[in-house]
Amino acid sequence: MSTTETKPFDRQDGRLVLAHILFAFGALLIGAIAGLLQGMVKSGSITLPDNIGYYELLTAHGVLMALIFTTYFIIGFLYSGLSHTLGGSLLPLARKLGWIGYVFMSVGTLIGVVVILLGKASVLYTFYAPMKASPYFYIALALVVIGSWFGGFGMFYQYRQWKKNNKGKLSPLFAYMTIMTMILWQIATIAVALEVVVQLIPWSFGWVETINVVLSRTLFWFFGHPLVYFWLLPAYICWYVIIPKIIGGKIFSDALARMSFALFLLFSIPVGFHHQLMEPGISHFWKYLQVVLTFMVVIPSLMTAFSIFATFELNGRSKGTKGLFGWLKVLPWKDVRFFAPFMGMLIFIPAGAGGLVNASNQMNAVVHNTLWVTGHFHLTVGTSVALTFFGITYWLIPVITGRVLTPKMNRLGIVQTLIWCIGMFFMSGSMHGVGLLGSPRRTAYSTYDNHPDAVLWMPYHVAMAIGGAILFVGVLLLIYNVISLIRAPKGETEYPIGEVSEASESTPRFLENWKLWITITVVLILLAYSIPIIELITNTTPGSPGYVTW
Ligand code: HEM
Numbered sequence: 001m002s003t004t005e006t007k008p009f010d011r012q013d014g015r016l017v018l019a020h021i022l023f024a025f026g027a028l029l030i031g032a033i034a035g036l037l038q039g040m041v042k043s044g045s046i047t048l049p050d051n052i053g054y055y056e057l058l059t060a061h062g063v064l065m066a067l068i069f070t071t072y073f074i075i076g077f078l079y080s081g082l083s084h085t086l087g088g089s090l091l092p093l094a095r096k097l098g099w100i101g102y103v104f105m106s107v108g109t110l111i112g113v114v115v116i117l118l119g120k121a122s123v124l125y126t127f128y129a130p131m132k133a134s135p136y137f138y139i140a141l142a143l144v145v146i147g148s149w150f151g152g153f154g155m156f157y158q159y160r161q162w163k164k165n166n167k168g169k170l171s172p173l174f175a176y177m178t179i180m181t182m183i184l185w186q187i188a189t190i191a192v193a194l195e196v197v198v199q200l201i202p203w204s205f206g207w208v209e210t211i212n213v214v215l216s217r218t219l220f221w222f223f224g225h226p227l228v229y230f231w232l233l234p235a236y237i238c239w240y241v242i243i244p245k246i247i248g249g250k251i252f253s254d255a256l257a258r259m260s261f262a263l264f265l266l267f268s269i270p271v272g273f274h275h276q277l278m279e280p281g282i283s284h285f286w287k288y289l290q291v292v293l294t295f296m297v298v299i300p301s302l303m304t305a306f307s308i309f310a311t312f313e314l315n316g317r318s319k320g321t322k323g324l325f326g327w328l329k330v331l332p333w334k335d336v337r338f339f340a341p342f343m344g345m346l347i348f349i350p351a352g353a354g355g356l357v358n359a360s361n362q363m364n365a366v367v368h369n370t371l372w373v374t375g376h377f378h379l380t381v382g383t384s385v386a387l388t389f390f391g392i393t394y395w396l397i398p399v400i401t402g403r404v405l406t407p408k409m410n411r412l413g414i415v416q417t418l419i420w421c422i423g424m425f426f427m428s429g430s431m432h433g434v435g436l437l438g439s440p441r442r443t444a445y446s447t448y449d450n451h452p453d454a455v456l457w458m459p460y461h462v463a464m465a466i467g468g469a470i471l472f473v474g475v476l477l478l479i480y481n482v483i484s485l486i487r488a489p490k491g492e493t494e495y496p497i498g499e500v501s502e503a504s505e506s507t508p509r510f511l512e513n514w515k516l517w518i519t520i521t522v523v524l525i526l527l528a529y530s531i532p533i534i535e536l537i538t539n540t541t542p543g544s545p546g547y548v549t550w
């Protein structure tokens with residue numbers, strides 16, 4: 001262990017990171033209350049008081065879970081890694097930009113939640129015209145996006161300065177991956193910002209009468225798909241860089257890791273049409289092209305799976321295990337820092353398989369807008385990503401606050417992980433099943449005049465509610481654990497950054513050629529989007545007025 005690794009984490013940076021992490025978990029807790037209630041309503045076990053609508057809860061849940069919890073956690077985590085790997089502390093300007101971003105995002109979140117709870121924005125967490133929210137809802141979420149941009153600028157600044165001071169050196173893998181993630185985010189959010197500023201805000205204020213619906217959805221999904229990679233890549237950073245250290249092994253290949261992140265940038269943005277397969281107004285050819293590009297993402301995904309299992313296997317061999325699965329025996333199953341992300345990886349296998357179903361034209365027709373889809377993203381972001389973030393929390397909070405993870409908290413962490421897996425097994429499992437039977441997503445309790453099909457769904461909805469209740473217990477335990485971590489005994493905790501295996505090939509320089517990757521990305525985006533967007537802008541379909549359906 002070198003001396004830099006045991007140096008305590010910079011206190012000022014620690015505060016920035018902790019502020020993000022705590023906000024994330026606050027959002028998770030409130031979001032979980034909404035989730036629990038939704039499950040109970042859907043199963044018919046409770047009815048909400050008249051002044052609370054199902055769609056209000058659903059919107060709050062979606063926003064707080066998918067947008068706020070994730071974005072805050074990610075920015076906090078990435079800042080921590082940059083502070084640690086790029087010089088041991090953030091530059092004053094980088095830290096300042098981080099705080100400016102935090103303030104913007106928090107003001108945005110607070111306004112957004114208030115508008116939702118006032119019942120003025122029950123638009124189901126997306127920016128989906130012609131459903132029309134209060135303009136303040138859009139302004140609020142625009143503030144969140146702008147805040148995240150400041151966060152990104154701070155990271156770019158820190159990275160650029162490091163590169164200047166370390167001419168010719170390869171940047172640390174964590175930092176490289178962080179920059180790739182934030183470039184992806186900044187490019188993706190341009191489209192949603194355009195949608196919000198040019199289309200939604202003027203329309204919801206009533207300055208213009210109508211909105212071009214397909215165009216707005218196209219801009220939304222330009223962002224909406226890469227959004228899922230914005231959630232995933234930080235989890236992959238943990239799998240690639242952190243896990244090897246925790247299991248006492250080595251990173252299989254630095255070059256392969258960087259290559260996979262570059263490919264994620266290329267293939268995650270020009271594919272938004274795969275969310276619009278059922279939508280009129282976009283010609284088949286462009287949908288087809290984007291679906292082909294969608295499936296390209298299989299390449300970096302398999303590279304990731306390969307690298308991680310190679311790390312496990314090499315680690316097993318170096319410890320003398322034999323046979324095809326001997327390496328399983330030497331993994332630290334009783335260490336929550338490993339166990340929680342590992343369960344996330346495992347669950348990513350069925351989750352990814354479900355994603356292939358969603359992206360396939362005919363099969364999409366079967367599952368479209370059913371609870372299958374909800375089941376799918378509770379496995380991906382709700383489990384693979386969330387469990388990885390929970391696993392990170394168990395060492396990150398001790399690192400940044402100068403504390404240690406006690407054996408008791410480690411055990412509670414394992415219990416929390418198991419509760420999450422069991423809850424998701426019931427909730428997401430029954431969502432998948434009942435989705436195939438046709439039960440729609442985003443609907444409150446209804447048996448549709450006792451239609452036999454809808455009556456048949458109910459046992460599944462009950463299983464969903466039971467799963468949801470188990471998950472809620474998991475959230476409560478997590479919050480307890482987070483509070484205990486902050487109050488844990490003082491001590492030094494090392495930031496776990498893996499080293500690259502000596503046996504691996506050296507990293508080719510072009511992988512760090514940002515201009516190259518950004519240029520190819522822009523070319524792919526232009527290929528996949530320019531003609532369809534011109535068609536959408538010049539089409540003669542009448543625009544739509546706004547609808548308030550709740
Ligand atoms: C306590 C844990 C959770 C419970 C009980 C829960 C439950 C639910 C339920 C019942 C639905 C609505 C189904 C419908 O009517 O369509 C839902 C939707 C959703 N959940 Fe969760 N969930 C939990 C955790 C999460 C997490 C961790 C995330 C993401 C990080 C998440 C993201 C979403 C999203 C994006 C929606 C869709 C909102 C919409 O369709 O507008 N959930 N959840």
Ligand SMILES: [Cu+2]
Nearest residue numbers: 224225274275
């Ligand atoms: Cu997608």
